[in-house]
Amino acid sequence: MGLAPTPVATREFPARAGLEAARRTRGPESPKWGATILFLAPAGLLLLVFLIYPAIYTLLLSFNRGRNGIFNEWVGLDNYARLFANQDFLNFSTFPPSGALWNNVLWLVFYVSIVIFFGLILAVVAARVRYESVLKAIVFIPMAIAATALAVIWKFVYSPDNIGLLNALLGTVGVGPIAWLGDQNIVNFALIAVGIWGSVGFATVILSAAVKSIPAEVIESARVEGANERQIFFRMILPMVSLPISVLAVTLVVNVIKLFDLIYVMTGGGPGKASQVIAFTMYQEAFQAGQWGYGSAVAVIMLVLLTPIMIFNVRRFRAGSVT
Amino acid sequence: MSVLAEGIAGARPRTPAGRAVAALNRTAIHVFLALIGLIWLVPTLGLLVTSLRPRADIQSTGWWDIFNLHLTLENYSQVLQAQGMLQAFLNTIFIAVPSTILPLVICAMAAYAFSWMRFPFRDTLFLIVIGLLMVPVQVAFIPVLIGMRELLPALQLVNGYGAVWLAHTAFALPFGIFLLRNFFITLPPDMIEAARIDGASDVRIFRMIVVPVSVPAIAAYGIFQFLWVWNDLLMALVFVQNSSKFPMTLTIQSLLSQYGTEWHLLAAGAFLLMIVPLIVFFSLQRYFVQGLLAGSIK
Numbered sequence: 001m002g003l004a005p006t007p008v009a010t011r012e013f014p015a016r017a018g019l020e021a022a023r024r025t026r027g028p029e030s031p032k033w034g035a036t037i038l039f040l041a042p043a044g045l046l047l048l049v050f051l052i053y054p055a056i057y058t059l060l061l062s063f064n065r066g067r068n069g070i071f072n073e074w075v076g077l078d079n080y081a082r083l084f085a086n087q088d089f090l091n092f093s094t095f096p097p098s099g100a101l102w103n104n105v106l107w108l109v110f111y112v113s114i115v116i117f118f119g120l121i122l123a124v125v126a127a128r129v130r131y132e133s134v135l136k137a138i139v140f141i142p143m144a145i146a147a148t149a150l151a152v153i154w155k156f157v158y159s160p161d162n163i164g165l166l167n168a169l170l171g172t173v174g175v176g177p178i179a180w181l182g183d184q185n186i187v188n189f190a191l192i193a194v195g196i197w198g199s200v201g202f203a204t205v206i207l208s209a210a211v212k213s214i215p216a217e218v219i220e221s222a223r224v225e226g227a228n229e230r231q232i233f234f235r236m237i238l239p240m241v242s243l244p245i246s247v248l249a250v251t252l253v254v255n256v257i258k259l260f261d262l263i264y265v266m267t268g269g270g271p272g273k274a275s276q277v278i279a280f281t282m283y284q285e286a287f288q289a290g291q292w293g294y295g296s297a298v299a300v301i302m303l304v305l306l307t308p309i310m311i312f313n314v315r316r317f318r319a320g321s322v323t
Numbered sequence: 324m325s326v327l328a329e330g331i332a333g334a335r336p337r338t339p340a341g342r343a344v345a346a347l348n349r350t351a352i353h354v355f356l357a358l359i360g361l362i363w364l365v366p367t368l369g370l371l372v373t374s375l376r377p378r379a380d381i382q383s384t385g386w387w388d389i390f391n392l393h394l395t396l397e398n399y400s401q402v403l404q405a406q407g408m409l410q411a412f413l414n415t416i417f418i419a420v421p422s423t424i425l426p427l428v429i430c431a432m433a434a435y436a437f438s439w440m441r442f443p444f445r446d447t448l449f450l451i452v453i454g455l456l457m458v459p460v461q462v463a464f465i466p467v468l469i470g471m472r473e474l475l476p477a478l479q480l481v482n483g484y485g486a487v488w489l490a491h492t493a494f495a496l497p498f499g500i501f502l503l504r505n506f507f508i509t510l511p512p513d514m515i516e517a518a519r520i521d522g523a524s525d526v527r528i529f530r531m532i533v534v535p536v537s538v539p540a541i542a543a544y545g546i547f548q549f550l551w552v553w554n555d556l557l558m559a560l561v562f563v564q565n566s567s568k569f570p571m572t573l574t575i576q577s578l579l580s581q582y583g584t585e586w587h588l589l590a591a592g593a594f595l596l597m598i599v600p601l602i603v604f605f606s607l608q609r610y611f612v613q614g615l616l617a618g619s620i621k
Contacts, residue, residue: 035525036442043433043496050493051455054463054470061465069469122359125352135356137608139363144604145597146554148572152579152593153366156373156586163385163586165369197363258459261556265576279557282461287561292465299461310457317453 055303062300066293079297088273089281089298100276101301104256106188107277111195112252116245118196119203123211124237126204136208140201147198147261154194155181155266181267184274191266191275198262199255203248210244211237250309257305278302374398374590381586398591402578406588408595410567411574415553415596418484418563418570422491423549429492430499431541435529437500438507439515449504455497463494464561471562486562491552499544506540507533543610550600571596 065073083089090099126132157165158180167177180190222232260279269276286295372386375394403409437449471486518528556572575592
């Protein structure tokens with residue numbers, strides 16, 4: 001589902017990427033300013049104009065009414081206060097809670113854990129059969145496809161009439177039909193299922209590489225000494241793939257915070273506002289409702305949610321291990 | 324293949340009962356994996372079959388009704404011509420090609436500077452690039468859009484492809500620079516040093532040595548970026564405001580909101596959107612997977 005890449009070392013991209021390695025590389029003794037500017041200016045200019053300056057502008061605009069996107073009335077924290085008072089954004093007064101940010105929490109809990117679970121199971125189990133590569137390719141296909149196409153595929157599967165596969169299957173055992181995308185209690189889980197379907201292949205490929213990196217002799221000798229399959233999985237495989245799992249988890253969390261296309265195409269945030277997520281709220285408030293200051297506040301919340309991961313990445317990189 | 328591959332077979336049970344259990348386990352594994360394969364294939368297959376069935380059939384029976392199969396390409400010709408998917412297909416190409424080539428060139432140049440040139444604050448600047456990896460595009464949308472509309476109205480960026488090219492290029496930079504630099508610094512220093520001693524300029528070293536030996540890495544990143552842009556909806560939604568320039572993702576989205584249950588159009592449209600990524604995936608699977616796995620989070 002148009003997933004983000006993740007920092008895992010492969011043969012083509014070895015992991016020796018820390019600053020230590022960079023320091024050892026030799027440039028000429030004194031900087032050649034002309035060449036340096038030539039090589040860096042295009043990237044630097046674009047980053048300044050399209051990323052750094054706009055980020056500061058958006059941060060400031062979130063403290064402004066921001067009519068038509070310009071600074072016309074400073075309102076302090078009013079946009080944030082309204083945002084968190086808005087029950088469509090976050091509502092703890094009901095059980096279960098609801099709102100766009102809460103839906104991101106649902107995604108975080110179910111999508112991230114189930115994708116990792118399935119990915120690990122498939123990585124380990126598929127390694128035991130001869131058709132492993134075919135199976136991995138099949139599960140990986142959704143990764144190549146646009147979220148927009150995934151949305152069409154699954155809207156069709158979920159179709160509430162007799163032509164929808166899922167309701168037809170349930171009909172044979174006398175259940176349904178269920179309005180998967182029309183019921184506000186079900187819609188988020190129906191969407192999360194699509195997200196899982198789209199991402200398991202990615203998890204499988206990453207974890208499969210990690211599982212295979214465990215030396216065969218280590219597992220063989222454990223087996224010879226009488227360890228059973230369960231012990232081998234929990235005591236040997238799991239600890240050795242914990243680092244790739246944490247990297248995978250970070251990538252999936254980032255996907256959840258940035259999640260937009262699938263929701264926008266599949267449900268438009270509906271029924272009502274039941275399946276909205278934070279990136280959807282940002283788009284809608286800023287570009288459809290014309291609430292630029294308020295929309296900026298939502299964007300800043302997204303940035304704040306991603307900041308711990310930003311710090312995590314920078315720290316990890318400074319430590320010299322991008323793995 | 325590791326010992327894991329032998330799995331349960333490798334345990335070699337000695338008693339007949341143990342062998343029976345092992346066989347049962349093997350069968351369970353095959354059944355489980357077959358089920359997984361079906362769950363991952365059938366939804367897409369169903370849409371493919373639907374895209375080839377006449378409208379009347381689609382409305383009356385499920386696609387799995389294969390005893391009544393009449394195949395037609397009518398849906399494709401209708402969606403391509405009457406619904407403008409042919410234009411949208413071309414628009415997607417017009418958006419995706421420059422939005423791949425520009426970041427490739429700019430990222431490779433910056434990555435070279437970060438790997439093989441010496442200048443003040445190099446490491447600090449590179450840490451900033453890593454930090455920018457996590458900045459969501461939403462944070463830049465409003466100012467960039469306003470800037471394009473208010474400050475540069477003469478350029479008509481949002482009425483053409485200019486805005487979306489620039490936005491895709493700029494937002495691709497942190498990841499592309501990061502990825503390519505991680506590859507460039509693994510090149511042997513002696514190779515670069517030797518060229519320098521021979522008096523080669525940085526431009527020459529970049530063009531004649533670093534780029535040619537980094538083709539696999541650059542290709543992997545290029546494929547990743549191309550598919551990213553090809554599949555994108557959000558950036559086009561914000562930065563392409565002229566409906567005659569809409570890419571396929573936007574056209575399908577508007578088809579869906581106009582004719583929510585006209586599956587003959589939606590199925591054919593979705594397959595037109597999927598066809599190029601699927602070809603890329605099956606023909607360049609190795610590069611594709613590597614591009615996706617390497618580097619860091621976008």
